[in-house]
Amino acid sequence: MILLESSIxxxxxxxxxxxxxLRKRKVVIIENVDSLYSRLAEINKELGLSDETxxxxxxxxxxxxxxxxxxxxx
Numbered sequence: 001m002i003l004l005e006s007s008i009x010x011x012x013x014x015x016x017x018x019x020x021x022l023r024k025r026k027v028v029i030i031e032n033v034d035s036l037y038s039r040l041a042e043i044n045k046e047l048g049l050s051d052e053t054x055x056x057x058x059x060x061x062x063x064x065x066x067x068x069x070x071x072x073x074x
Contacts (some may be wrong), residue, residue, distance in 0.1 A: 030056045
């Protein structure tokens with residue numbers, strides 16, 4: 001039984017590590033897209049175009065639901 005519990009724990013830890021890795025990767029990708037959109041906005045401005053670009057953001061309530069239970073001094 002202990003071997004099974006240990007195996008389950010290891011699987012959960014690996015899963016959580018993977019989720020955290022993907023969250024970090026998502027942040028990097030969004031930052032990259034934002035920088036590309038900034039460059040696109042500069043090019044549009046030089047060309048005299050007024051196309052608006054989409055801004056991406058990370059909703060902390062969705063990405064980190066555990067933070068809902070964090071109490072601030074505010």
